[in-house]
Each structure stands twice: as C-alpha cells, then as structure tokens.
Amino acid sequence: MTKSQQETQPLPRVKEPAGVVVSRRGALIWLLPAGIIVIAFLIAPAIWTLVLGLTNYRLTGIEAKEPQFVGLENFENALTDPAFINSIWVTILFVLGSAVFGQAVLGFIIAWSIRNLAPRVRSSIELLVILAWIIPSSVVTFLWIALLNGQEGTLNTILGIDTEWLLRYPLLSIIVFNIWRGTAFSMLLSSAALASLPPSYLQTAKLAGASNWQQLRDVVLPSIKGYLITNLLLITLWTFNDFTPFLITGGGPGGKTETVPVFIYQEALRFLELGYGSAIAAIALAINFVIAMFYLRSSRRNAAR
C-alpha cells in the first residue's frame, strides 16, 4: 500500500547518484526482512486461499476432517450463483455511491471550502469530521442503528414519522453511513494536497482574471491530480473490503446490503462453507488487484505527463 502511494505521488525527478552506494547483493539483504514478511503474511495466505478454494472444506461435518479436492467447482458455482452476482452489484453501488461520489467529492468540497477560514474554525470543523472516522466501528454502528431504528429511532422522532429505514432504504442507509464515516480521510488528504499548492499559482491565476471555478478547474485540480488518484485508490479498496455495514444490516434484508465481504462471511462462517468462501475470497482478491492496477496505471500516465 505504501509503495503504491509513493509511486502515485508526483515526486521531483532526481538525477542518478554518481557512485553506487550499495551493491546489488547488499540491497537484496536489506530487502530480505521485508520480503519475508510480505511472503509470510501476504503471498502465502493468498495462495492458501486459492488452494482452499479448490476443496469442499467445511468448518464442521466430515468435510472438516477430510476435505476433498473438487477442482474449479466452487468457482463455477460462484459465477453462476445469483447471490454472488447480486453481492458484486451491491458492492459496486456501495463503492461508487459512498467512496467515489460520496467521500472523495464531499471530502474535497469540505477541504476546499474551509481552506481560507480562520485556523481555529477550520480545525474545529476538521475535528468534527475526523471524530466520525476514529470512533470504533462497534460504537458508531450502534449509534446508527439507534438513529435509523423504525420504532422511536432518532431520525423518525425528529421527522415525526414511522419508517423502517434499514428495511425500506437499506443500501442508501449504509451508503450515507459510510460517507459520514469515511469522509475524514479524503478531507485530510485533500487539505494536505491543497496546502502543497504554491500560493503564487492561484495569485497568478487571479491576476489573470480567472474566476473561482476556473482556478479550481484549470489550476488546482490538475496540480493535485496525483493526490486525488491515490485517495480514490485507497478508499475504493477500503470500501470494497469494508465489513462495517454488516454490523448495521447484517447483509439484509434479502441480500440488499450483502456486499462481497459480507457474502464471504455468510458463506464461510454462517453457513460454514470454508471452501466456497475461500473461492469467493480469491475472486475478490483478483478484483482488488484489477482495481489497484487500473489506478496505478492512470496515476503513472498522469506522472509521465
């Protein structure tokens, strides 16, 4: 993750140092500890997931003791399983709604609109947004359940109505929740990006008669594009893999909020189908990989320009 973050940020080009300080072999030795950790905790489990995905392993029953190799059956079942296809759609809507259009846009808008406020006002606003981000999930989900509860929930009490929000608008509920929850990161990153912008750019643009919108479109956005892409990459992956909505809706009603991680949890730990769950986890891993590649390529293209 950190590696990609560095790559995506537009770094000033540095000339190659004249003499090589560390030999190739020396460099390998220095890389070894990190390499071992990556292999032990990232690559090995990923391969293990793939292997489990090829078996009928279950948490209980005879298949727990003597799992059988079933080839690609789990993968075939997954791709024809309407519940899995549904979970992919739910995840796409959840990621687009809450991360890409929600957190990233709202985070930038907040950062942009508070940038010239008095520092004290600014940090108070930032603190409020960050609070939503740092309170533990179990606590905030409890608060949101209380907020959206159909019987005497806070929202219903304020509006004076009687709506089961989590049953009538389940996906919308968790999208709004996740925007509220995660906007802080996008706001912080956008603030940092805006702060890195040399003030002379904007002053020049202003002298040339550019409106606020023109400054934003032609000066600010192109200059901080690298940051924004990094932000999109991170929040897309986080949101794709986010499990917190489960704590509010449990994936229900009728699978309407069953994102891919929730689906994996249900299959693996509720229905105890560890083999099938692993196969889907492997598919999710591949999707994550594709998303990361997509962003990395576009940021590299951006850096090359």
Add this chain to the structure above:
Amino acid sequence: MRIRRGRVALGAGALAAAMVLSACGNGDDSASDSDDSGGQTEETQAEETADEEAAAPDAIQVEIGANAVRGGKNEQTAAWIEDYIIPVCTEELAANGTNVEIVFNGRGIDDEDFKSQLALDVSSGGGPDLMNIDGIWVGEFAEAGYTAPLAELAPDATSWDGWDQIDPAVQANMSYKGERYGVPSGTDGRVLYYNKALFEEAGLPADWQPTSWEEVLEAGRTLQQALPDVTPIQINAGVAMGEATTMQGYLPLLAGAGARVYDEDNSTWNGDTEATRDVLGFYSTLFTEDLSNPDLQLLQDGRDRSFQEFAEGKIGILGEGDYFWRAVIEPTVGNFPMADRNDVVGYAKIPAKEAGAGLNGQDFVSMSGGGGYVLNPNSGNPGAAWELLACMNSKESTLALVGDVARITQRNDVNAEILSEDPMLSFVATEVLPVTAYRPGFAIYPQVSVAMQEASEEVVNGSSANDASASFGEAVADLAGPDAVTNN
C-alpha cells in the same frame, strides 16, 4: 504556510498514535477472553497458565463454554454456573480427590455465531473443556472430530447412575449414530401463545384451542378487524431468525401437514412436495392478507422485536417454545418480563392443517429439541471434565438450576418434583410432549434447515408458495443428492 503544514502533520501523527493505542487495547481484550487468535498469543497463554498454577498448585483447570451471560442471554444458566456449580462442584470433586479450578467462559450472542466460534476454537486446538451445544450440532461436530463419544473420552461415563433418570428420547438429542456424546439439559415443546386481553377485546374466547390452520387464520382475521394496530399472528420465518424459523415455524407447520423433514423409512429428505407447498402456502396467506408483519422476519433483531411486541401487547398470536414462557416473559428473570403473564398469556397446542392431517394422523403437533454439554477432545483432562459434567447433572444441581422457574429438565426425578408447580410446563409435559417430533441428527440437517429458512423468506418477499417450494426442492437436491429427495 510551512508552520501550518507542520501542524497538519503533527495532528495526523497524534491521530495515528491514538489509533495504534486503541488497536492495542482491543487486542488485549480479545486475547484474554478467547484463545482463537493463533500462534502469536501462545506465549502469553503459557505465562498465564503458569501464573495460575503458581496460585493453586495441583488444581486442574476445567473450562465451561456456554452461550449464556449474566445480564443477557440465558442469564439463568450463567448465574447457575457461577454461583452454584463453581463452588459446589469444586468442593464435590475435591472430596473425590480431583482438585479442579472451574472457569466459566460465557457468551451472549446468536446461536449460529456461537457455533462457528466454538468450531473455530476446537479446530485450532483450543476451546473449552465442556461445550454447551444444541442437539442438532452433535452430528456435524462428531463428524468433524470436534467432539467424541463419551465412552471414548471418559470411560467412567458409561457407568454413571444418572442415565437411568434420563428418557431415551431425550438422551438421543445428544447422541449420534447410537453413541452418547454428551448429557442433555432437558427438552422443550412448542405451542401457540395468545394474548387473552386482546382476544377479549376482539370478542374471541379466553380459552382458545384452534383445531385447524384455518381456525388460526380466522382468529387472526378477527383480531385484524377489531384491533388494526395489533399484529394478529407471528409465526417465525426468514433467514435472520435462524433455527428459530425452522423450530417455531416451518417444522411445526410441516408436521401439521403430515410430513417429516427426513423420512427414515425411505432415507429421503422432504423436498418440493404437497406438504411443503402447504407450509409455504400458510406463510403466504399470513403475508398476503397482512395478518403478519414481514419486517419482523427480516430485521436482524426480529425475534427480539417479536418478544418485545408480544410483551407490550402488540401481537395477538405467537408461535414459540416453552423457553418463551420461562425465560422471555417470565415476570422476574425474563428479558421482556410481563408482570401479568399468568393472567394475560394463554397457550394452545399447535393444530394440524385439519384434524387428523398431522404426523401419524395426529390432530396436534409440536417440535422438540434441546441442548446439552459435550466434551472437547482437546481437553487436557477429559476425566476431570466428565466428573464436572456428572456433578452438573446431579439431582441437586438440576434442582438448583431450575430454582423458582420450572422447566422440563433432563431428569425424571426432578421433573416429578417441579413441573406440577407451573401449569404451563405441566401442560407441555402432559399435552405437548406426547405429540412432539424431533429433528434428524444428521450432519447435513443444519444446511437443510437454512434451505427451509430461505424458502420461507422468499414467501415473505412475495414469491408464490409454488415457486418457493420448487427452489427449495432444488436446494435440498444440491445438498443431499437428487436421489435422496422426495419431490411430488
């Protein structure tokens, strides 16, 4: 500009530090209350054990794991273990020359979550020495090697004198393929509860005993017209309710339609049959006529919500087990106590679809189950664990568990003494248990159960009974194989 950037970085640093700290806090908590976190905590665990050994030199630690917790789920059991079993059985075992330190590891979570937690604990070499599990999990736990026959782990168990007091049908709840795996903790029966006050307002009799499904629906329609704010009927459905859907709703209905979930004579599971369509048709009527509230079936806390609404007088008729009577609406220890329970709450046997249409040509039906304690094969000292289990199931301990709140225990000698005190439970013992049925003890049963929950949820969401039944038949064929399913 520079200064400002510095401040942002500082703020972010403090934030990161706070997050790391809070993460550490969480880690400590979870390491202390379960041992499923793998190799990293092994060292600390070894240290903890060493400390405990230093405190009590020759005591063997025996851990009881149950889905029961003070101030929450199954509080009665949790209090019994902590206040009675730990002091009394520690002393009794010491008198027999076994020094034990009894530890209670209680939870208060969904049964399905508790099951996967136990399975994960045991599969990674840990878990409590005595595990409180549902009778229908015995098969899949036994097949996976998460528990073993009592005779194998603790040979002394074979000669226990308590077996004479436990009915074979109840023993079968904690047996698999003819072998005892544990000691059951009693059994239960299912009835229709109704609110006599609402019945009176709607002009229905206070002493109500329907003899067909149609009469239940009729009573619901009468309630609906007289009391528009009341949910007339609540029969559990849907996946969120878990096994509560199967036990309280689907299976009693299936028995009322004259079918068993598993036909032992033909070794086939009930699939897309007329009985299945009858069951789903009954559900369909409930929801299409607005006699039942679909939200209660879909909400995550739907069952608790149904308890609460019944206790508040907002539900007319509710299908539940005797657990509801003695643990949910019980005036003093219940989760949703009803001070006027004895006057306001009535109970009736669950009728078959029509008189004589039930299982074995019965007029009334019920389903029974029950949990119990099994030994963990990872236990360092299964002999001591068995001694504790025997102590927990002595007549005295069983009487202590029952206390003032009667329940149908595993022991006949205890039942003879206590059931007469509670009219509801003697009703279950004398009227309901004779017509009851048990679930098949196969490892695959819990998956078939999920398929039944899914079929009922389809109906909740508006599918027709025929469509839901057809997809149920396919689901069972996928699970059991096409030859092991009856479709007609």
